[in-house]
Amino acid sequence: MDMPYDTQEDIPDDALLxxxxxxxxxxxxxxxxxxxxxxxxxxxxxxxxxxxxxxxxQEALIRLWKVAPDWRQGEAKVTTWLYRVVANLCTDRLRKARGVALDAVAEPADDARGPAETLLEQARMDALQAALGELPDRQRQAVVLRHIEGLGNPEIAEILEISVEAVESLTARGKRALAAALAGQRAALGYSDD
Incomplete structure (x- = not known):
């Protein structure tokens, strides 16, 4: 029998699985x-x-549903397992696309913003996405997981199957590369040194 929807909001991911x-x-x-x-x-x-x-x-969630009957609570976090699957699927797709530019798709406009703010935000997102696209795959994944997804270094290390020190190195190098790539665009993107 299914539990009522509102009683499941506080149930941990692994228990829901x-x-x-x-x-x-x-x-x-x-x-x-x-x-x-x-x-x-x-x-x-x-x-x-x-x-x-x-x-x-979609593929990552399908894999999660397939593994659900064999899931053993307490061995791994569902999110860590799922991020690892996503990282591997992304790596596979990036390898297949080598030599082919990945098109940056614009984020949908937020109706609450004015046109100038929307354009500026879009320019910032496009610039960030372009700069992320220039990073080596592992650096990109580490930077995205750490600074965009907000995961901690130990969890990133588990997802990428590397050491915490390697995560720290990847994110530090990635941040430096992003800063260098975006440095010449500060004024155009609406940032000032104030």
């Missing part, structure tokens, strides 16, 4: 609504293509 594996459709809905924005955002930041990111997010 086990409930889903036992036939609880409401648990699947809650977990999907909770995780989809995260995995899509991560895939979009790494790939720079909305359609590709949607495909990766």
């Amino acid at each position: 086990v409930l889903y594996a036992n036939g609880d459709a409401a648990a699947a809905r809650v977990l999907t609504l909770r995780l989809t924005p995260r995995v899509f955002s991560h895939a979009y930041r790494v790939l720079g293509d909305r359609d590709e990111a949607e495909d990766v997010a």
